[in-house]
Amino acid sequence: MNKNHPERTTGTPVPKLLTVLTISVLVAGLNGCSFSPSINVLGSYFPAWIICCVAGIAVTAVAHYLFARWKLLDELWPLPILYPCLISFTACTLWLVFFR
């Protein structure tokens, strides 16, 4: 099924995903929510920026999976810089939204 419809579907998911992300980030940012700058993980306190980095890496991993699935990997460039950029982008955005 995936092989049959790639050309039709490739146009829609990326803008949709971007729209959803932008709106959710805006809404979260407008809420002005500010969590504590230290997170308790099973009795140990981790600074917020480590949590954001981990989340950034996780999001980037998911993005990589999605890029591969949508066959975007070949179109994106330059990948060695793009992925750190994506990690930094996600981590900084999360930090700015939730821990500022």
Add this chain to the structure above:
Amino acid sequence: MNDKTTSHSRTLRGTIISSVIGAGALITAALTLYTVNSYPRTDDAEVVANIIGMAPLIAGPVVELPVHDNDFVKKGSLLYKIDDRPYLYALQDALAAQERLEGEIENETRRISSQVSSVDVANAGKQNALANETRADDEIKVSEAAIAQADASLKQSQADADYAVSNLHRIEPLLAKEFVTPDDVQRARSLAEAKTAAVEQARSALALAKGKLLSATAQKQQAIAQLSQADAQVKQSSQAVLVLAPLIAQRESRAAAVRLARYNYEQCSVVAPFDAIVTNLTISEGEYAKVGQQMFTLIDTRKWWVLANFRETQIKDLRVGTPANIFLMADLHTRLQGYVESVAYGVTPDPDVVGKLSQGLPDVQRTLNWVRLASRYPVRIRISNPPQQSLRIGEVAIVGMRPKS
């Protein structure tokens, strides 16, 4: 193959997504850096409050200790009571001494008034002597007048006698020729004798008047002597009058002794000087409290601060009154509000850099770090809304500055 893939892969869509990710990374990184620089934050912060050590001002065994360790006490409530009986007795003693002094002052006042009366008596004696002197003066004048009078009457009677005697001598030879009668001669003789006797009388009267003058003069000398004696008595008695000054001067000293005794007595019951938490209380009733020896500690719960260490580069952005968010490690879900109250002006210099601060010559290090670390200074952040009875000194806190709203 490379040519193929690149020509195939570099589509407009891929370029847009890559650009969006790259630009987003740059923008958010810049925003993050700006935020972190403008609103510094630190994990190196601790909750502090002022503490005082409760030490007694007087010595004695503790008889009441109604507070317990970690109790919350209100301002004015009793913390401990030291056996107050010795201090009560001391106060009573001081009061009695004060009253005794008042009695002494009363006694002395009476004695002084009696001495003042004796001065009055001496003064009266002096007046008496003065009057005596005046009287003697008058008597002298009277005697002198009497002398003059007696002198005059002596002269008159002498003249009368002379006349009578010469008259007798004139008419006596005429008796033989019987020009006068014997009776005339007899009358003239007796007149002459009488006049002569009157002269003697006048002479003795003069002598008497002279004697009176002498006596009056003696009286005056006596009066003068009495006057000088009375003067001396007045001086003596007025110098013998005592003064109250030494006793009056003791009044303030006795009053001060009473005040001190009362103060000591009042210090037996010690109350909380402010709303506080009792801490480090490890004694019971019966403990012998020594002057100045700390018995327990009170934490002042009126004001709480967070001491947060900030790098010297961040301090320039911290103005007095800059608002701050405070999170306590113990309760990360509660956000406390605070504001910068002051920034410390000194920390101990790093001995690895400037060397040890010692006497003699400065001890300067010869090695030098290429990478220098910023000094950090404690910033005192006042907690605006401290939760009652849940803050603890030394609690770990996380502090982040926030924009002024």
